[in-house]
Amino acid sequence: MGDSPEDALTLSALPVISIEPFLHPDGHGRLSTAAALHSACSEYGFFYLDISSYIDPAEPEELTRLAREFFALPQDEKDRISIAHEDSARGYQRLEENVTNGKADNHEAIDFYRPVENxxxxxxxxxxxxxxxxxxxREKYETWIEKMKxxxxxxxxAMATGLGLTPExxxxxRSKVDDSFWVMRVIGYPPLPNDYDGFSCGAHRFLHADPIPDALQVFLAHPGLLVEKTGSLPAEQEVEDGGHWINADPKRGCVVCNIGEMWEVWSNGIYKSTLHRVIHKGSDYRIPFFFEPNFDARIEPLPTALRAQEEDRSLRGIKGVRKTYQPVVYGEFLLKKVGTNFDTGKGRYDGD
Incomplete structure (x- = not known):
């Protein structure tokens, strides 16, 4: 990339990638789809996944209707499934009960996790x-969970193909994710008060949302990246710490995807877990689904990623010790992360 504005990359919206080629064995266009995913994951850590050939768009709209019906119930009825009645994780949380970076989030939610034995x-x-x-x-949400898994x-x-993994x-x-310890949240956001010291959801894999613009925002910190101004982001939110916040407005037939911490470890930093946040001026509903590794999976940098980085360093004449991410057992990572969710510190999944 050159130094002139003409050579800089301009981004007004996140890339849209269709998963259609990977829905069929030996589907045409798999390599180009995998390459597009690799580019999106390495450049932005966020993208729209077009799943219109996989689901009926009316299905997530029905999930949103059901979420709206639940959050409209009297408070005492919602509290009947409070997390306080279970393991302090599964169930309903009131407004401001969830914490991100030491600040209460202005949303209420129901959290579901993969069922466990005993x-x-x-x-x-x-x-x-x-x-x-x-x-x-329950019936409709469990059907959605199976489809998201x-x-x-x-x-x-598709991502493994894009990163260049061999079949072996x-x-x-695949053996690390074949019993995914998935998480799903059903989130309701009231309007954010003008004087509220925080966000609807603080800076934080498949995400379905109501068609509300200017709510979900993604932070891009690429030097030389020109970001076209879109929507109604306040000027002070467009540039921060040398980067830019851009809108990730809902698109019918698409889900918004972001790279999680485990893919950052697997790729040894080639793919980055990107900061994002939610700011609402009106009521909205979001249904994020987190496709996670198996609970006992050991996550460490993939040999393919390390080889690619070594080749790149060699071509650029870079010497010295390469940074290598430390291995982590996913279940241990999850327990530490959830443990800060209703305290100070980093919230669950960076508060999605």
């Missing part, structure tokens, strides 16, 4: 999911 609510995240009694709620594995394969290496990586 549940014990005395153990963190090891209890049972609590479901609203609204007709059709399947989609998660499909995207994992993909088989090994």
């Amino acid at each position: 549940p014990d609510k005395r153990r963190p995240i090891w209890g049972e999911n609590q479901w609203p009694t609204i007709q059709g709620f 399947n989609l998660g594995m499909i995207v994992m394969e 290496e993909w088989h090994e990586l």
Whole structure:
């Protein structure tokens, strides 16, 4: 990239990538889709995934309707499935009960995790999911969960292809996520007060949202990146610490995807977990689904990523010790992260 403004990369919106080629065995266009994912993951850490050929857009709209119905219930009815009745993780949280970076988030939510054998609510995240009694709620959300789990594995394969894994290496990586300890949140946001000291959801994989513009924002910190002004972001929010906040407005038939910490470790930093936040001026509903590794999976940099970095360093004549991410057991990582969710410090999944 050159030094002149003409040579700088201009971005007005996140890239849109269709997963269609990976929905069929030997689908045409797989390599170009994998290359597009690799570019999006390494450049931005965020992208729109077009899943219109995978789901009926009316399905997530029905999930949003059910979420709206639940959050409209009287407070005492919502509190019947409070996290206080379970493992302090699974269930409903009131407004400002969730914390990100030491500040209360102005949203309420229901959290669901992968069911576990021998549940014990005395153990963190090891209890049972609590479901609203609204007709059709559990049935329709469980159907969505199965579809998102399947989609998660499909995207994992596409990303593995884009990173250049061999079939054997993909088989090994697949064994780390074939029993995903997934997490799903159903979030309701009231309007953010003008004097509120925080965000609807502080700076924080598949995300479905109501079609509300100027709410979800992604932080891009690339030197030389020109960002076209879109939407109604206040000027003071467009540039911060040498980077830019851009809108990630909902697109029908798409989910917004971001790179999580585990992919950052697997890729040894080639893919970055990107800062993002939610600022609401009106009511909105979001249903993020986190496709995670198996609870006991050991996560460490992939040989393919290390080889690619060594080749790049050699071509550029870089010497010295390369930074290598330390291995982590996913379940241990998750317990530490959830442990700060209702305290000070970093919130769950950076507060998505």
